[in-house]
Amino acid sequence: MTRGLWIALATLALLPFASHSQFVANLAMLTAISAALGQAWNIAGGFGGLTSFGHVAFFGLGAYADAILQTRYGFTPWLGLPAAALLGGGVGWLMGLATFRAGLRGSYFALVTLAFAEAFRILANSIGITGGGSGILVKLHTSAGNFQFADRRAGYAAALALLALATFAARRLAVGRFGAYLMAVRENEDAARALGVRAVRVKSAALALSGALTALGGVLYVQSYLYIDPPTAFSVERSVEMLLVAMIGGAGTVAGPLLGALAVHAIADTTRSLVATPGVAPMLYGVVLLLIIGFLPGGIARFVTRPAHA
Amino acid sequence: MLEVRGLSRRFGGVRAVRGIDLDVPAGAIVALIGPNGAGKTTSFAAIAGFVRPDSGSVRLDGTDIIGWPPERIALAGMVRTFQITQPFAGLTVAENIRIGAFLRESHRNAATRLARELGTELGLGAWLDRPAAALTVAGRKRLELARALAARPRLLLLDEVMAGLTPTEVNETVALVRGVRGRGATILLTEHVMQAVTALADRVYVMAEGAMIAQGTPREIAVDQRVVEAYLGKGAAARIADG
Numbered sequence: 001m002t003r004g005l006w007i008a009l010a011t012l013a014l015l016p017f018a019s020h021s022q023f024v025a026n027l028a029m030l031t032a033i034s035a036a037l038g039q040a041w042n043i044a045g046g047f048g049g050l051t052s053f054g055h056v057a058f059f060g061l062g063a064y065a066d067a068i069l070q071t072r073y074g075f076t077p078w079l080g081l082p083a084a085a086l087l088g089g090g091v092g093w094l095m096g097l098a099t100f101r102a103g104l105r106g107s108y109f110a111l112v113t114l115a116f117a118e119a120f121r122i123l124a125n126s127i128g129i130t131g132g133g134s135g136i137l138v139k140l141h142t143s144a145g146n147f148q149f150a151d152r153r154a155g156y157a158a159a160l161a162l163l164a165l166a167t168f169a170a171r172r173l174a175v176g177r178f179g180a181y182l183m184a185v186r187e188n189e190d191a192a193r194a195l196g197v198r199a200v201r202v203k204s205a206a207l208a209l210s211g212a213l214t215a216l217g218g219v220l221y222v223q224s225y226l227y228i229d230p231p232t233a234f235s236v237e238r239s240v241e242m243l244l245v246a247m248i249g250g251a252g253t254v255a256g257p258l259l260g261a262l263a264v265h266a267i268a269d270t271t272r273s274l275v276a277t278p279g280v281a282p283m284l285y286g287v288v289l290l291l292i293i294g295f296l297p298g299g300i301a302r303f304v305t306r307p308a309h310a
Numbered sequence: 311m312l313e314v315r316g317l318s319r320r321f322g323g324v325r326a327v328r329g330i331d332l333d334v335p336a337g338a339i340v341a342l343i344g345p346n347g348a349g350k351t352t353s354f355a356a357i358a359g360f361v362r363p364d365s366g367s368v369r370l371d372g373t374d375i376i377g378w379p380p381e382r383i384a385l386a387g388m389v390r391t392f393q394i395t396q397p398f399a400g401l402t403v404a405e406n407i408r409i410g411a412f413l414r415e416s417h418r419n420a421a422t423r424l425a426r427e428l429g430t431e432l433g434l435g436a437w438l439d440r441p442a443a444a445l446t447v448a449g450r451k452r453l454e455l456a457r458a459l460a461a462r463p464r465l466l467l468l469d470e471v472m473a474g475l476t477p478t479e480v481n482e483t484v485a486l487v488r489g490v491r492g493r494g495a496t497i498l499l500t501e502h503v504m505q506a507v508t509a510l511a512d513r514v515y516v517m518a519e520g521a522m523i524a525q526g527t528p529r530e531i532a533v534d535q536r537v538v539e540a541y542l543g544k545g546a547a548a549r550i551a552d553g
């Protein structure tokens with residue numbers, strides 16, 4: 001069953017390459033980025049139970065790191081990628097140490113992450129290096145060396161690569177020692193510590209990994225749209241979408257965010273095309289999402305794959 | 311191996327542990343007994359780093375470990391179980407035990423194998439792939455024990471792992487604990503099941519109302535007047551003697 005699911009997902013992922021429509025490729029790219037960000041969120045939020053409401057902070061940091069290095073220092077975006085990952089990972093690690101050492105958990109942690117993202121938005125708005133409120137425009141110059149592609153399908157391929165990387169990381173968590181420790185801490189921190197699990201370190205490392213992957217998503221965004229400003233870089237909506245994609249699909253499962261991204265995009269686009277009255281589509285979208293959460297509390301993945309103990 | 315001196319801890323007005331001394335020599339099985347609320351669990355929590363004592367010292371192989379976080383103490387070889395069982399509810403029974411196994415066995419296949427073997431040995435074979443949340447109370451007690459054993463501790467602290475077990479299960483667990491000692495581990499345990507204490511312990515410490523009131527061999531403790539009174543109330547020993 002699980003094997004069949006992965007074959008179906010892989011086939012689906014390849015389909016857009018057969019189409020010459022830039023519209024289809026763009027849609028596919030956006031879905032793949034959503035899935036990759038959802039998967040990145042899932043590593044901390046799903047496997048680690050570190051429910052973050054402010055994951056966009058990492059996305060924005062990655063986006064700005066890439067945009068600033070290019071426009072101010074003339075770096076190639078190929079270097080922007082590792083720089084963004086390092087920055088996202090480093091900030092995730094420090095944020096983890098600070099909050100987990102202070103014993104913050106659950107909704108307190110969620111609120112701190114939310115505040116964190118807001119603080120970054122305000123900072124980006126007010127300092128010079130980010131271009132303040134007017135944002136940063138990256139010069140259009142399509143070439144592989146510039147990580148800018150005339151064909152959207154190349155952008156889609158890059159998004160798929162990030163999705164594959166994040167999913168590979170999630171898969172490692174599902175089978176290995178670090179992931180087992182992470183889940184143990186999620187389930188019962190005291191019991192985990194009694195068995196020698198360095199809980200603060202494990203959680204911080206998960207947040208670092210998640211932050212690094214999320215920051216890479218920010219780079220892909222900048223390279224596709226060649227523009228970043230504070231409201232886009234640090235929008236609450238994107239944080240919520242990451243969380244939704246993971247939860248709808250199945251938080252703490254490897255396939256969850258992929259299914260979640262497909263579902264969320266399918267529902268959003270269907271409602272948008274079905275209803276013309278403004279304001280009704282988002283409402284309908286919200287209702288459908290609530291229904292999914294209500295009827296499939298473990299997410300779509302647990303319903304599709306039916307583990308032995310479900 | 312373990313040396314506790316003057317250990318104290320209060321919770322608000324309750325003096326849960328009042329300056330207790332306790333020695334656990336390497337290779338021994340030592341029991342800590344006492345009526346409900348005597349302070350046994352609090353002593354365990356303080357020794358294993360879960361509760362910060364107000365005063366006193368705890369030495370593990372001569373090193374003072376006061377202030378060490380629990381995970382560091384576990385890495386140093388002392389592992390405790392919880393009287394109120396603390397399963398990783400969403401993980402399977404085998405996955406639960408594997409967390410313990412990972413302490414000394416970083417290779418995942420080897421850890422999985424060890425976890426499944428140990429689980430089977432402790433009678434959890436049919437439950438290995440089911441979520442820990444589905445276990446019965448006795449099953450959870452076994453899981454606590456299995457997880458701790460999987461971590462291959464040098465010093466094992468067992469907090470009432472036999473409560474709620476049937477007499478047959480108690481006998482099995484007694485044999486198991488003996489086997490663990492036979493493989494070189496040292497054990498400190500609390501237990502209300504006296505039959506188990508008598509069968510296992512080389513030395514027994516008795517606590518009441520936070521204080522250490524007696525210590526000796528199981529035989530000495532059974533006839534100690536202070537101990538009888540602590541369990542049955544003041545004057546009980548005299549009443550029993552009078553018939």
Ligand SMILES: Nc1ncnc2c1ncn2[C@@H]1O[C@H](COP(=O)(O)OP(=O)(O)OP(=O)(O)O)[C@@H](O)[C@H]1O
Nearest residue numbers: 321324326344345346347348349350351352353393
């Ligand atoms: N976290 C806590 N907060 C407040 N009081 C506590 C706390 N933990 C223990 N106590 C109190 O400390 C005293 C000792 O409790 P403890 O659990 O150590 O006893 P015990 O000997 O393990 O008892 P039992 O045989 O019932 O397990 C009791 O009066 C208990 O109510």
Ligand SMILES: [Mg+2]
Nearest residue numbers: 350351352393
């Ligand atoms: Mg107790």
